[in-house]
Every structure is written in structure tokens, then in C-alpha cells.
Amino acid sequence: DTGVSQDPRHKITKRGQNVTFRCDPISEHNRLYWYRQTLGQGPEFLTYFQNEAQLEKSRLLSDRFSAERPKGSFSTLEIQRTEQGDSAMYLCASSDPTGGEGEQYFGPGTRLTVT
Amino acid sequence: GQNIDQPTEMTATEGAIVQINCTYQTSGFNGLFWYQQHAGEAPTFLSYNVLDGLEEKGRFSSFLSRSKGYSYLLLKELQMKDSASYLCAVRGANYGQNFVFGPGTRLSVLP
Numbered sequence: 567d568t569g570v571s572q573d574p575r576h577k578i579t580k581r582g583q584n585v586t587f588r589c590d591p592i593s594e595h596n597r598l599y600w601y602r603q604t605l606g607q608g609p610e611f612l613t614y615f616q617n618e619a620q621l622e623k624s625r626l627l628s629d630r631f632s633a634e635r636p637k638g639s640f641s642t643l644e645i646q647r648t649e650q651g652d653s654a655m656y657l658c659a660s661s662d663p664t665g666g667e668g669e670q671y672f673g674p675g676t677r678l679t680v681t
Numbered sequence: 682g683q684n685i686d687q688p689t690e691m692t693a694t695e696g697a698i699v700q701i702n703c704t705y706q707t708s709g710f711n712g713l714f715w716y717q718q719h720a721g722e723a724p725t726f727l728s729y730n731v732l733d734g735l736e737e738k739g740r741f742s743s744f745l746s747r748s749k750g751y752s753y754l755l756l757k758e759l760q761m762k763d764s765a766s767y768l769c770a771v772r773g774a775n776y777g778q779n780f781v782f783g784p785g786t787r788l789s790v791l792p
Binding site: 599606607608609610611668669670671672673674 | 685712714722725726729768770772780781782783785787
């Protein structure tokens with residue numbers, strides 16, 4: 567399968583703990599996005615990478631959130647000192663600006679539950 | 682600021698046609714996308730419009746009017762498997778930067 571993959575698929579953690587999620591994009595895609603989605607809402611943009619450069623971060627992203635893409639391939643999203651309000655589905659997407667219309671391909675998501 | 686509006690829910694009958702509307706107000710525009718999302722799954726790409734007019738892809742068509750900040754997704758010959766949320770998303774003026782998604786329209790197809 568050459569689609570976008572995410573790990574883990576589910577994560578349950580206690581409030582105050584740190585969590586890290588991983589995303590492996592489609593190999594030839596140089597753009598990678600992180601989104602958060604809560605029930606009944608559309609995905610909310612968190613951050614965006616072009617290769618290894620983080621080009622944009624949402625103003626809604628608190629300093630407890632950090633993302634990296636060290637070699638321009640996979641990416642990690644870390645949430646420190648988790649809060650119950652962080653419970654959501656975290657989606658990763660990748661795109662190829664030179665192919666198609668630059669549409670995004672989404673991974674299956676990581677569902678985070680903070681207890 | 683950026684704002685995208687869609688109806689929250691719609692219901693239609695199998696075999697019918699349904700139109701899902703999307704209105705947007707964004708600081709820049711470089712394309713409008715429609716995605717389908719089944720419950721518990723990731724969004725999948727359906728269609729793209731950057732110029733005014735209608736784009737057709739099989740049972741799905743999407744229309745754009747940039748001057749009105751308006752788009753619609755038309756689904757024909759509805760099938761039960763079309764029951765899903767439909768997300769409208771606008772790409773900003775700087776190509777490759779963030780997409781802004783609407784809240785989604787949850788479509789229920791009834792037999």
C-alpha cells in the first residue's frame with residue numbers, strides 16, 4: 567500500500583502526559599499537512615511542511631504542540647502536557663504540487679483520547 | 682478572516698439527485714475542493730474547481746462561481762454508499778499553503 571500511513575491509530579493517555587504521533591506520506595509528495603478534527607466538524611489546519619521546512623503554523627496551535635519533518639519524509643506531531651480538550655482525530659495529509667490539482671491525500675488518522 | 686458555510690445535514694432518497702451548497706469568504710483563493718468522508722474514515726478527494734463553471738466526474742459534478750463565493754456538489758443516481766459527510770475546502774492564494782475546510786454536510790441516503 568503506497569498511501570499515507572499514520573501510527574498509532576488510537577491512543578489513550580492521561581491528562582498531563584506527552585504523546586507523539588507519526589505520519590508517513592506518499593513517497594513522492596513533498597508537502598505534508600497536519601489537521602485536527604472533532605466530531606461533526608471539518609478538519610482544522612494545524613501545520614504544513616514543504617520538504618523539511620515548516621512553512622506555516624495555525625495561530626490556534628499552542629506551544630504545547632510541535633511538529634517535525636527532519637528528513638523531508640515522515641513527520642511527527644508531539645503534544646506535551648495533554649489536556650482533555652486535545653481529544654480529537656489527528657489527520658495527516660500529503661500532496662504533490664506537480665501532479666493533478668494538488669489535492670491532498672489523507673491518512674487514516676490517529677484518534678487521541680485524553681482521560 | 683476565512684469562513685466556509687455548508688448545510689449541516691441533508692437527506693435524500695436512493696436514485697435521486699442532491700445538491701450540496703458551499704459558500705466561502707476567504708482572504709485569497711486558489712481552488713476549491715470537495716472531499717467525501719465516511720464515518721470513522723479519512724476524507725477522500727472528489728473534485729476540484731479553480732475556474733468558474735461545472736466540472737463533471739461520473740455521478741458527481743461540482744460548480745464554482747468565484748464572484749459569488751459559491752460552489753455546489755451535485756450527486757446523481759444516489760446510492761446507499763453515498764451516505765457520508767461532504768467537505769468543501771478552499772485553498773488560499775499562495776499555492777500549497779493551508780486548506781480551509783468547511784464543517785461538512787452529513788448526507789443520509791434512504792431506501
